[in-house]
Amino acid sequence: MTPSTTPQPHPAGLLPRLGAAVYDGLLLVALFFLATALVAPLMPSDHIPTGTIWFQAYLLLVMFGFYGWFWTHGGQTLGMRAWRLRVLNTDGSALRWSRALLRFIVAWLAWFSVIGLLLCLRNGVALHDQLSNTRVLRLPKV
Secondary structure (H helix, E strand, C coil), X not given: CCHHHXXXXXXXXXXXXXXXXXXXXXXXXXXXXXHHHHHXXXXXXXXXXXXXXXXXXXXXHHHHHHHHHHHHCCCCCHHHHHCCEEEEECCCCXXXXXXXXXXXXXXHHHHCCHHXXXXXXXXXXXXXXXXXXXXXXXXXXX
């Protein structure tokens, strides 16, 4: 292909984002099992009581560690890689941990609210991308 016809990355649509979210969700379930297996033996009765706030915060921290690590190291989770998506700052640079944290918090709130889902994509940019000055691009096939 000539340079003028080389496919360029473009904003990711809703379907690839959902596909990557489902893929990453399966990975997170496995990671949650592992994280639980690490702390359960430390409990006096070998189980964690339902509704334990510290445990919910721990799993939220595990989830942020998963997304934060991948977003700051290459811009792609495993699900995003499968769907050829990459998250970048609006200037094209890689995310730092502070930007990843902002994106994670806003995305978490947006994805789990009706308003966030209704406003998910406007001009190819999700609400959490707008508020954190990031973009998710769909990469061309290689």
